[in-house]
Amino acid sequence: MLRFLAGRFAVLIPTFLGVALVAFAFIRLLPGDPVMLMSGERVMSDERHAEIMKSLGYDKPLSIQFVDYLGDIVTGDLGNSVVTKRPILDDFFKLFPATLELSICAIFLAVFLGIPAGVLAAVRRGSWIDQSLMGTALVGYSMPIFWWGLLLIILFSGILQWTPVSGRISLMYYFPAHTGFMLIDSLLSGQPGAFKSALSHLILPTIVLCTIPLAVIARQTRSAMLEVLGEDYVRTARSKGLSPRRVIGVHALRNALIPVVTTIGLQVGVLLAGAILTETIFSWPGIGKWMVDAVFKRDYPVVQGGLLLIAGIIMIVNLAVDLLYGLINPRIRH
Amino acid sequence: MALLEIKNLTVSFDTVTGPFAAVDGVDLTVDGREILSIVGESGSGKSVSMLAVMGLLPPSATVTADVMRFDGNDMLSMTAKQKRTIIGRDIAMIFQEPMSSLNPCFTVGFQIGEMLRRHTDLDRKARRTRAIELLDAVGIPSPQQRLSAFPHQLSGGMSQRVMIAMATSCRPKLLIADEPTTALDVTIQAQILDLLRDLCADRDMALVLITHDMGVVAQMAHRVQVQYAGQRVEEQAVRELFSDPHHPYTSALLSALPERATGRGHLPSIAGMVPGQHGRPTGCLFEPRCQFATDICRRGAERQDAALGHALCNHPLVNGVATRMEVGA
Incomplete structure (x- = not known):
């Protein structure tokens, strides 16, 4: 090890x-x-x-x-911003929680919708459920993020006025950032309505950011499940008199998850890249928007340092996925 | 009363080019504690008929039967849920490929324990004790350590022993073994067959042994059912079948046994192939490959009575001689 x-x-x-x-x-x-x-x-x-x-x-x-x-x-010095003169690491760690919060919400939504959708499509292969789920996934996968984000803003923020257009929380609220995560900080602040405001600001960016990973995870889960459902051990599980729910949810899914976990790991990179567009559309004060601003200002050290840090995060996530892979696949562990 | 009784079982699959009957009007009975062997070439519907009993066929299969009774229960009128309380507990099955039949993600202990949890009231600790006993009973050394082993750490023979331990964990009345030794090498094959026979005797368990190996049949079976192209062509007690086969197909199978080949030349074989979905003969399905076939065989085959092994043949053999040739003449 x-x-x-x-x-x-x-x-x-x-x-x-x-x-x-x-x-x-x-x-x-x-x-x-x-x-x-x-x-x-x-x-x-x-x-x-x-x-x-x-x-x-x-x-x-x-x-x-x-x-x-x-x-x-x-020596651990990523330099200072040419524009603001502030140290890059300080800015990064101040803005990163915003991106992390958005990304975590997006990946959770993608996993918790994508895996059941993929399983359902595989089990009902060829049915209208399968076709509509996979059709939707294809559309989601092909959707340009910036355009999709703008459409949602026009509908939900503009016409329906259900959600705010941009930012992380309404300007009415002010409280200290204990964790950097707005959902947690707003709860900690105890101010009435603050959590609701933070949540309503998070909804649209999360949907936009999770669209592509959701589509990819659903499609990958479906194909992995289809492969696994034809395996001998699934037939053995059925021969034990187990319920279809247990055969599919335990015996088949556990095996199908092995490739899906790899896919989820790869989606983290997609997520951070997607965050750049999503944060720009929704004026989300995270590292994506910070990087885009830096590119426009030719703030060399910020762009270099930011890219290096993002790359580092992706590499660490991939390493974590490899370790997780060993956990869920006994053939690698032993 | 028979433990398992099936009358006129038909299994057809929806294929792109239309329905295909893999099992075509098969009757089958198994008595308690009996070892019945179903023999036939690949594609003769041996496995499919047993998978139909277990309810393990894919949704593209349509199963119909006049009678399907197990231990006095009418399986045709049962819901899928009711059937699942019997499957695994009273009828269990082991398969041809032991290595891929165990789930690679779960330990041996988990997979056996799961069966016990589904069908018994044993608590966690009792399930563990029982699993150790079961592994011990199928001849697995240091069973306690094997509980935490994953399938990829086991050999093929070990995997099949685990499958047998799991299948027999709830003391089933009937075990269906679908070519249980085909994937194993010869020495292991003999051990697994001995184990199966001992288990049947010790636990009053009936066994349906699906095989294409007449040697295995001779060694194991009490009674033999020969299937060809989805039809039951002959059924006899094992000794009688080997001494006096009534269907030309059975006879040809037996003369293809290396032990029986008398000539110094090459081993006798049956020319041609089992008919598939297309080009199916209109009369007797064996007619194109049968050396005794006459014109009447192209119109159909007659079912003989028990004295002639229920042979589905117009000219059943008696002591190697085709009878009733005058009918076709």
Whole structure:
């Protein structure tokens, strides 16, 4: 087990280097630089521009900049934002709970709707239930997130006025952030209506963010179940006189979950990428929106640092999924 | 009274090209403590008829029968839920592929315990004790440790022993064994067959042994039912069947046994194949492969009485000679 973990961690190092390089290179491929965008409409002399660039270290050759950057990473310093001057790690950990809260809600919704939907579709294979579930899943999977989000806003916030348009909570409420999770903090604050407000702000972004993972999980569960339902051990389970519910829910599902868990792990990456769009649409103050803003301002260190941190999270989640895989699949454990 | 009595069982499958009768009007009886062997080539409907009794066929199968009684209960009028209280407890089944018949995600102890929990009132501790006894009874060494083993840690023979322990855990009156040794090597095969025979004797259990191996039949069965293309073509006590087969198909099967091949040349075989869904003969289904066939056989086959082994044949053999040839002449 220790060997396995050590091996997995060893693979993380080159992956991190690759992510750092890509993050470093891509943001510099964009036209413009942070100083030019900060000066905006004001005319800035070339000398002044060069001076500021030099003070930020952006006059050096790219290779030197990259090596310097790697050196900083190794010492745990992701640098400060060029725009706000605040340390990147501080901003990240302040904004990350918002993204985490949204992502957790979305993945839970996707898992708790997707797995039963997939099981139902597999058990009723070929029926109208199967066809409508899988048809819906295909539509959900193909839906452009930004367009889907806007449609929901127009309907539920605009026409029906059931949910707020943006943000995490109504401006009426103010309370200290103990955990960073608005649902928990609003409950802790004891202010009447605060939890309801936080919840109503969360609904639409959660639906939008969970759409693709939900579709993928439902489809994967269906195909895994169909495969497993034809296995000999399912017939054995039925020959024991067990109820169909137990045969499907215990004997078949337990085996079908093995590939589904892998899929769920992969969806975390999709979720964080989707969070960038979702947070932008709903003005959700999380790391997705933070990153998009940074790209528009050519805030090099924020984009680099943010990408590195997100990549790190995805890698850790994948590692966790691999460990979980061993837990649910005895053939790997032993 | 017979333990299991089936009359005119037909199982047909919906296929893309229309319905296909895998089992076609089969009668079958099993008495208590009897070992009945069902023999036939692949595709003769041996397994399907027993899966129909167990209710394990896929939804694409349609099962009809005039009579299906088990231990005095009419299984045709039972709901699926009522049937599930009998399945596993009074009739249990083991299968051809022991390795894939156990669920890879659960321990041996869990899978046996689950059967006991479904059909008995034993508490957790009693179930564990019982599971250890059962594993011990089927000859698994250090049964206590085996409880926490996963199926992939067991060999094929061990897996089949676990399957037998599980199937017999609620002391069934009837065990159906669907080619239980086909996937195992020969030494293990003999051990498993001995075990099955001992269990039947010790526990007053009847056994339906589905096989295509006449050697296994000779070793195990009290009575034999021969099936061909979904039909019962002959049924006799084992000794009589081997000494005087009445249906040409049975006779051909027996002469294809390596032990019986007298000539120095090659082993006799039956030319042709079991008819499938298409190109089914209109008369006797064995007619295209039968050396005794006459014109009358192309119109149908007559069922003989018990003295001639219920043979479904116009010209049943007596001591290897086709009788009543004048009917077809």
